[in-house]
Amino acid sequence: MSSPTSAAPVGRPRSGARRLPAATAREEILDAAAELFASRGYAATSTRLIAERVGIRQASLYYHFANKEQILAELLESTVRPSLTFAASLSARSPADALHTLVHYDVGVLLAAPWNIGILYALPEIASEPFAQFRREREALRAVYRSLTAAAGGSALTGEFIFGLAENVIGMRRDLSTLPPADALQDAVADAALRLLGAA
Template identity: 75%
Template structure:
């Protein structure tokens, strides 16, 4: 009679961060927390591994570099909104823009960690982040198309992303639903104002 296979690898050095998550998801969560709180440069892969309770070698099984971890985290801040934008095909531009604004603000405000604060890092201009830059550019292009021209689209895109700074700087931030409605209403005013110019 054969016994059950033993688990592979060393046991974790503590309780799991997210009990129902995979090791990869736990690494991403720990990295997002550390990047958002300590900064990207001040966070090593060793520190991420320690936060998860695994050895650094185990982290490298899932991610070859710290850049790969950050790239995946950043892409996760824009990809859901791109997917949502693709589902808006039957709506007129104004309603589609409002829906996208509400959805995108929700993504940025309700993520467990405020990873959007890393958008301005100089490292983001390098090759490991090309996919993130491309996808963020695609999202900006959707805003421009729905707004009717580049300038109002860029204004709305910037307004949406301004919630990243608010999340960092405003201790008594209103609930996500309230900010979603406020940014959507401001979007309507921006489009109306720029159409009169």
Template identity: 70%
Template sequence: MQNVSAPSVGRPRSGARRLPSASARDEILDAAAELFAQRGYAATSTRLIAERVGIRQASLYYHFANKEQILAELLEATVRPSLEYAATLADAEPVEALHALVVFDVGVLLDTRWNVGILYALPEIATAPFARFREERQRLRYAYRKLVVKCDHPEILADLVFGLVESVIGMRRDLDALPGTEILQQTVAAAALRLIDRTPSGPPSSRNLSGRKVREEQHR
């Protein structure tokens, strides 16, 4: 009896692959991030995302149930690494830990291939599909609050630091050219400490590393 293989999902992709070494799921996320950031979330359909990858919609739905799920995963990827890194700073001196977290967090926001952070303000983010993203972003905000100690109105100052970190999203959107990642990391971190009127007593080993470099070290 002749063996009949199961049908593949969709059709062979058209054209060259976006990210030759990546999985199909990652290629979909990459295409969606580009379209969401450049065209806007509302103006981007799953059909358009699939076309950008070079696959059919059926193939996209094999990996993601809908457009909301794609955006949720992209947004969570902008906060989860920093949240995990914050947990490693539990035993560090607060000012040193704050400096290190700012450096790392700015690196995460700048190292993403597409500026997904500009989508934080979408009204859709307040809906149910994005509940986990909102929860994780709030947990990251609380991580900053824990590190702003012995200050007047520490919660307000911590939220100002949090906003200062996320200001690089707007800089990335609005400026034709940005200084290097490490320059921005150090500048924002120094500004954060001035904001709370503190200075570090000694550099942690991660201070001069970009978010990407620290993440590489963590996964070795």
């Protein structure tokens, strides 16, 4: 009879080295999924493929996420929630300054993600229920843009243009082989937002 100390470990060891040695298993799954969604496409990526990329069993992936939709929803929310939270800290600034600061920060969030997950905003699946929270948060961020633009003397349409201008870096990441340094691009987009507003 074997002793407790000689019992076999539960589960199967990972195949290969870890993707992100300092990350949790959940973070590794999100990173692998983001890479696959951005490079292969959402429809062409299965949970089995994500698990294989991480080096875990598919059953282990399901311990962290119920399905592929839940993984994508969390990734999408991570592209808007930081900016929405940051916007709440700008109330003491003038509207134009707050708008400039928000655009600068928002562009930074979209550029900092290792994988360009924003290219999936236009997927038809995003209109379905699993992505309702993402849609609400993105619309709330859009409303902040409109509100700050209006408070700075601009129109609602200008607010939409500025929101689109910030998100335009998603297309730049997709289409351009090289981008300017992140801080230079953040400055350029934030300054362009104020020019649209007529405040610079």
